[in-house]
Amino acid sequence: MPRTISLGVFDNGAKPAHSAIFIPTDGQGLKGKIIHVTGNPATGFFLEFKRNYDFLAELRTYEIIPLAQVNDRYVRDTVGSGQESIDTIARDRLESVATVVPAPGRSVNPFDPSAPNCQNWIQDYIQKLISEGLIAGDASLVLQAAPRVLRK
Template sequence: MVMYGYLLVYHERRSVPAHWAFFVTDEENGQSGRVYHAVGSPFTGYQVEVKPSYSLANTRRRYSIIFLGQIADSWRDQLSGYANNVAAPGISPSPLDPFAGQNCQNWLEAFIQKLVSEGILDSSALDTLSEAPKV
């Protein structure tokens, strides 16, 4: 059995970076699953958040969803541990500049890199991330 991993891009205003999250569902193009992301702000820093139950049908935010790859079901219970072991960005040195410093996108790139290095996701996921919308 496999799971499907997607980059979930929440498009904010053009003046701020888009919010990135990793959405894992049991069905191809599924609407319900789990979300792994870093939440916070450049002023306060970020923290890793795992939402074990998330439905795209309930969001009112504008988003795009981009397929990153299949994940063997045997990794299901370990993904949260991997997410929590990737350090979330701290307070930005220039918090008034939303494009300065690290944010949720940097955390997600590091998380996906970890999943690729562990053999959980194919390396093509990194290529897909590099082309993903940043705003």
């Protein structure tokens, strides 16, 4: 059975918007899993999985943009106690693919607006999912059309 994965785009002030992949628990609603890299160009980024993430508790402005369909067998909902948790351990195929996509390291010029960031990682991750045959190629078109800056 197919499940929709989405691009979450978050307000980040004057800086480029923060981008993440959102997979709703049981394929619906505003609570689920976030796959993203966190950090900044000055210190570098690292991969993180936020489980039981709830958009209803999010204070920043955000957009959720449907990105692609993925076979349900590649996604594992890890609900546990139902409380939000953060870890770096892959528990399904989509997370395993994320672990092989390098996160941007420290930038030589962290104040350069073109320094690699989470948006670059999302592009690389989506390309890897496409190349592995887990999602359709048109996901890259959705990603290209997504906002680069999101403001309140």
